[in-house]
Amino acid sequence: MDIFSNILMGFGVALSAQNLLFCLIGTIYGTLIGVLPGIGPVVGVAILIPITFGLNATTAIITMAGVYYGAMYGGSTTSILINVPGESASVVTCLDGYEMAKKGRAAPALGMAALASFIAGTLAVILLTFIAPPLANVALSFGPPEYFALAFMGLTLVTSLAGESMVKGLMSGIFGLVVACVGVDAVSGEERFTFGFLSLLDGAGFISVAVGLFAVSEVLCNLEESMEQIFIRAKFSLRSLFPNRQDWKDSLAPIFRCSFMAFFLGNLPGAGATIASFLGYAMEKKLSKHPEKFGTGIIEGVAAPEAANNAAAGGSMVPLLALGIPSSGTSAVLLGALLVHGLKPGPLLFQTSPEFVWGLIASMYIANIMLLILNLPLVGLWASLLRVPYKILMPLIVTISAVGVFTTDNNIFDMWVMFVFGIIGYLMRKLKFPAAPVVLALVLGPLVERTLRQSLTISHGDVTIFFTRPISAVLITIALVSLCAPLLRGVMDWRKKVVEIS
Amino acid sequence: MRRADQITGVIVLIFSLAVIEGGRRMPPSGTFGPGAGFLPFWLGAAMAILSIILLVNATREPVQASDRSPFPRGRAVLAILETIGGLAAFILLLETLGFLVSIALLTAFLLRCVERVRWLTTATVAVGNAIGMFVVFRMLLGVSLPKNIFGF
Numbered sequence: 263m264d265i266f267s268n269i270l271m272g273f274g275v276a277l278s279a280q281n282l283l284f285c286l287i288g289t290i291y292g293t294l295i296g297v298l299p300g301i302g303p304v305v306g307v308a309i310l311i312p313i314t315f316g317l318n319a320t321t322a323i324i325t326m327a328g329v330y331y332g333a334m335y336g337g338s339t340t341s342i343l344i345n346v347p348g349e350s351a352s353v354v355t356c357l358d359g360y361e362m363a364k365k366g367r368a369a370p371a372l373g374m375a376a377l378a379s380f381i382a383g384t385l386a387v388i389l390l391t392f393i394a395p396p397l398a399n400v401a402l403s404f405g406p407p408e409y410f411a412l413a414f415m416g417l418t419l420v421t422s423l424a425g426e427s428m429v430k431g432l433m434s435g436i437f438g439l440v441v442a443c444v445g446v447d448a449v450s451g452e453e454r455f456t457f458g459f460l461s462l463l464d465g466a467g468f469i470s471v472a473v474g475l476f477a478v479s480e481v482l483c484n485l486e487e488s489m490e491q492i493f494i495r496a497k498f499s500l501r502s503l504f505p506n507r508q509d510w511k512d513s514l515a516p517i518f519r520c521s522f523m524a525f526f527l528g529n530l531p532g533a534g535a536t537i538a539s540f541l542g543y544a545m546e547k548k549l550s551k552h553p554e555k556f557g558t559g560i561i562e563g564v565a566a567p568e569a570a571n572n573a574a575a576g577g578s579m580v581p582l583l584a585l586g587i588p589s590s591g592t593s594a595v596l597l598g599a600l601l602v603h604g605l606k607p608g609p610l611l612f613q614t615s616p617e618f619v620w621g622l623i624a625s626m627y628i629a630n631i632m633l634l635i636l637n638l639p640l641v642g643l644w645a646s647l648l649r650v651p652y653k654i655l656m657p658l659i660v661t662i663s664a665v666g667v668f669t670t671d672n673n674i675f676d677m678w679v680m681f682v683f684g685i686i687g688y689l690m691r692k693l694k695f696p697a698a699p700v701v702l703a704l705v706l707g708p709l710v711e712r713t714l715r716q717s718l719t720i721s722h723g724d725v726t727i728f729f730t731r732p733i734s735a736v737l738i739t740i741a742l743v744s745l746c747a748p749l750l751r752g753v754m755d756w757r758k759k760v761v762e763i764s
Numbered sequence: 765m766r767r768a769d770q771i772t773g774v775i776v777l778i779f780s781l782a783v784i785e786g787g788r789r790m791p792p793s794g795t796f797g798p799g800a801g802f803l804p805f806w807l808g809a810a811m812a813i814l815s816i817i818l819l820v821n822a823t824r825e826p827v828q829a830s831d832r833s834p835f836p837r838g839r840a841v842l843a844i845l846e847t848i849g850g851l852a853a854f855i856l857l858l859e860t861l862g863f864l865v866s867i868a869l870l871t872a873f874l875l876r877c878v879e880r881v882r883w884l885t886t887a888t889v890a891v892g893n894a895i896g897m898f899v900v901f902r903m904l905l906g907v908s909l910p911k912n913i914f915g916f
Binding site for chain 1: 765768769772776783786790791797798799800801802803804807808810811814815817818821834835836840843844847848851852854855858859863867870871874875878879881885889890893897900901905906907908909
C-alpha cells in the first residue's frame with residue numbers, strides 16, 4: 263500500500279508541466295544519441311550534466327534517465343538500417359535486424375524493436391518499483407565495513423568483467439581510484455596530487471574526466487575509420503511497422519524471458535546493457551527449436567536483444583537508487599550527476615528525497631510511453647537523420663563537449679582536464695584498457711576511501727573487521743573469488759596438462 | 765599487442781612508483797586510523813604489481829611476425845594530431861577571441877582541415893554551430909560565456 267501511495271506521489275511530481283517537457287526533451291535527445299553511431303549513452307548523459315546544471319535536481323535527473331532509455335530504443339534503428347550499431351548495446355541487433363532489412367522486412371524489425379523495448383522497459387520499471395525500496399531498507403543497517411565491501415565488490419566485478427584482460431581492467435579501476443584521490447583529503451584536509459594547481463583542490467572534475475574519456479577519445483578513434491554507411495532505404499507506413507501475428511507468436515516468449523533475465527543481470531555491478539543483450543541473444547538461440555535460423559533475419563533475433571538491453575538499463579537503476587552504487591558506465595555518470603546536484607545517493611535517499619526518487623521512477627513509466635510514440639510513428643524521421651554524415655557531426659560533438667565542460671564551473675582549467683583525459687582515453691582504447699572502470703572508480707573513490715578508513719579506525723587497524731561481519735564477509739568473498747577466478751582457471755589448465763603428459 | 769603491452773607495462777610501472785612516492789610523502793596515519801597517504805600508497809603498490817604482471821605476460825607471449833602496433837599510420841595520425849592541436853588552440857584562445865569566434869573557427873578547422881568538407885558546407889555549419897550554441901547556452905540556459913575585447 264505504501265508503495266502505491268508513493269508511486270502516486272511520484273506521478274504527481276513527474277506529471278508537472280516542466281518535468282513532462284524535460285522528460286520529452288531527454289527521450290528525444292536520447293533517441294538521437296542512440297540513432298547516431300559514434301556517440302553512446304555515457305557521452306550523451308555526461309554532456310547533459312553541465313547543461314542541466316541550472317535545473318532542479320529532479321528535473322535534471324529525469325532528463326538524463328530519459329536519455330539513457332532513449333539511447334536503448336534508438337540504437338536498434340541504426341543497427342537494422344545500416345548494419346552499424348548506434349551504441350554498443352545494439353551490436354547484436356545488427357545480426358538479424360540487418361538481414362531482415364535486406365529481405366525487405368525493415369519495417370516490422372523496427373516496429374518489433376520498439377515494442378520489445380517498450381514491454382521490457384515497462385516490466386523493468388515495475389520490478390524496480392517493488393524491489394528498490396525493500397533493498398534500501400535492508401541497506402539502512404549497513405555500517406562502513408558493509409559499504410566498503412559493497413563498493414569494493416562493485417569495483418572488482420566491473421573491472422574483472424570489462425574488457426578482454428582482467429589485468430588491464432583492474433589497472434583501469436585503480437587508475438580511477440588514484441584520480442579520485444586528487445584534491446583535498448576529506449578526512450585530514452591534506453592536499454594530494456594537486457601539483458600546485460588551485461583548480462585541482464576540489465579534485466579533477468568528474469564531468470571533465472568523463473567527457474574526455476568517452477566523447478573526445480571516441481572522436482579521435484573514429485578519425486581512423488571511414489564512417490561511411492550503406493543505408494537501406496525502406497518505406498514505413500504505420501501499419502507496416504506492426505509485426506504480424508506470427509511475429510508476435512515467435513517473439514513474445516523471448517521478450518519476457520529476456521526482460522527478467524536482463525533486469526536481474528542489470529542489478530549486478532558490471533553487467534550492463536551490452537552484456538545483457540549478448541546473453542539474451544545467446545540464451546534464445548539455445549532455447550530455440552531452430553537455432554540455425556538465428557542470424558538469417560528472424561524476428562526473435564531482434565526482439566531478444568532489444569528487450570534485454572532495455573530491461574538491463576532499468577535493472578541498473580536498482581543499485582543506483584537503493585544503494586548508491588552504480589553498476590555500469592552510464593549509471594556511474596548518473597551517480598556523478600546526482601552528486602553534482604547535491605543529492606546524497608544511498609539507502610537514505612528514499613527517506614530524505616522521496617519526491618526525487620518516486621518522481622524519477624514515475625517518469626520512467628512515462629518515458630517508456632513517450633519513447634514508444636517517438637520510435638513507432640516517427641521512426642522514419644530518425645532514419646532520415648542517418649543521412650547526416652559523421653563528418654559534419656564530429657565537430658559538433660567536439661565543440662559541445664568542450665563548451666559543456668566549460669560551463670560547469672566557468673573554468674578554462676576544466677577544459678584542459680577534459681583535453682588530457684581525451685588523450686588518455688584514446689591511448690586506453692587503442693591499448694585495450696576499458697574506460698568504464700575509471701569513471702566508476704572515480705565516482706566510488708571517495709566512498710571507498712572514507713568507509714575503508716572509518717572501518718579501520720573502528721577496528722584499530724584490524725583488517726579482519728571485514729570478515730567478522732556477515733554481510734561484508736559475503737560481499738568481500740564474492741569480490742575475492744571474482745579476482746581469483748582466472749588464477750584458478752590457470753591452475754586447472756596446468757593440472758590438465760600435467761595429467762595429459764603423465 | 766606484445767610490444768605495445770611491454771611499453772605500457774614500463775610506463776605504468778613508473779607511474780605507480782610516482783604514486784607510491786607521493787603517498788609516502790603524505791602522513792601515513794592520522795590521529796585516528798589511517799591518514800591521507802594510506803590509500804595512495806597501497807593503490808600505487810597494487811598498480812605496480814599489476815604492471816609487472818602485464819610486462820611478464822607480454823614478454824612470455826610468443827613473438828609474432830604480425831605483431832603490429834595498435835596505432836594508425838599516415839593520414840589518420842595527421843587527422844588525430846590536427847584535432848588535438850585544434851582543440852588545444854581553442855582552449856588557449858577562447859578567452860581572447862571570445863566564444864562566438866572561437867567556436868566558429870574550431871568548427872571550420874575540424875570540417876575543412878581534418879574532414880576535408882567543401883568550403884560552402886564548412887562555412888554554413890561553422891556559423892550555424894556558433895550561433896546555435898550561443899542561443900542554447902547564453903540565451904536559453906543563461907550561462908555567461910567568454911567575450912573578446914569587442915564584447916562578443
